[in-house]
Each structure stands twice: as structure tokens, then as C-alpha cells.
Amino acid sequence: MEGECKVQLDSSVETEAGRETTQNVKLSSKLSTALLVIALCLSATAAAVLVFHRHAKEPGPEEDTFVLHHALRQISNVRAAIHLEGKHNSARTDSVEWKNQVDQSHYQGELKLDDNEIVIPHNGLYFVYSQASFKVNCSFGAEDDHDAASRPLVHLSYTVKRWSKSYGNDDAKRSYQTILHSIRTVCQKIRSSDLDEQGKWYSAIYMGAVFDLKREDRLKTVMEKKNLLEVEDEPGKTFFGVFAL
DSSP, X not given: OHHHHHHHHHHHHHHHHHHHHHHHHHHHHXXXXXXXXXXXXXXXXHHHHHHHHHHHHSOOHHHHHHHHHHHHHHHHTSOXXXXXXXXXXXXXXXXXXXXXXXXXXXXXXXXXXXXXXXXXXXXXXXXEEEEEEEEEEOEEOTTSOOOTTTOOEEEEEEEEEEEXXXXXXXXXXXXXXXXXXXXXXXXXXXXXXOTTTSXXXXXXXXXXXXXXXXXXXXXXEEEOHHHHTTBOOSTTTSEEEEEEO
16 A cells, blocks of 8 residues: 555656646747847847838938028038139229139139229138339430439329228218228339340339228229339239239
């Protein structure tokens, strides 16, 4: 009887162990299935996000508009500048005629040449510069009555002037103020029998400075009439320019 009881007890213990093992296997299987489902969901979500970003990166109308506006801003930020070459024109009695788009002359950024004057497009600091080169006759002929004590000196004068509404001017009343001016004594008259070949003196006047200019300001140059015929108008000798800082 004792042997039978032992056998039955062992059998009962093995049966309980089997049940626990079966339950553990089922629980483990359910857990593995749940983890697999979660992993698949995460993969699907990651794929969806990737596709969304890929489509989002493709340029659309709004992005094209942004790129266009950015390009226009870059163009508008081009620094304003103008450089003009001077030529003698007998029709003008107070200045050379300024030429654009000849030789090394150029312009950009809305600065422009109008009626032989430079027009300022926007308020700001600008560097204004100009040079006038001259070939001056410093001789007089034998028929001229000059002695050493009365020989006149030869002077050159050159001026840059500004018109501005900030002065209280209006378009109908063009009152200019001098912003750059230079006078130079070149030589004293000497006697010469050959006026075409003797007594020629070469000189240049250069001026430049920074000014706080306003929109629609106008800049012009002024020379004495007697000096206009002596201006050298070869490329690079007589010029007038402005650039924004």
C-alpha cells in the first residue's frame, strides 16, 4: 500500500509539473506574439514617417516662391555703383559731358545718369569721387605784350555740387551746394614761338569723400569754361563716380 501511494503521489506531482510547463509555454508564446506585433507596428510607423518626409522634401509652389523671393533679395542687395567717363562737348559750357557704358564706365544698383547728373536712389552713405585731367597751355607768343613781372598764373578749378530736397529745395528751384572743390595753380605763362608744341603742362585734379545722401539727390560737376577745351578725355583720365557703402 505504501508503494502504491508513493507511485500515485509521484504521478500527481509529474502531472502538476506538466501543467505548469504547458502554461509557461503558452504564456511565453503569447508574449512572443505580442512583441512581434509591437515590432511590426513600429516598423510600419517608421516607414510611414519616412515616406511623409520624402514627400515633404519635394519642392512645392510655396518653396519655389520662397526661393524666388530669396533670389530677388540677393539681387536687390547688390551694392549701388556708377562710374562715368568725361568727354568734351562744345554744347556744354560749364562741364564735360558724362558718358555711361563706354570704355570702363558702368552702373548698377539703381544709381543712374540723368541730364548729365548722377541721381541717388536711396538714403545712405556714399563715396563720391571725380578726376579731371588737363593739358594746359602755359605759353604766350612773341606778339603778346608780357613782361616777367606781369606774366599771369594759370589756375585750374573743379567742383562737385549737390542738389537735395533736404536743403529745402523743390524740383522747380534747383539750388546746388558745393560738396567738393579744388583750385590748383599749374604754371606761369612763359614766352614761346610755337604755341602748339611748347609750353604744354599736364595736370589732374582728384577729389573724393564720403557723404550722407538722400533719395533723389542729384550730383553734378562744374568747370570753368576756359578750362573745358583743355580737358583730356582719353579713357581713364577724366571720370566721375559714386558707390554706396
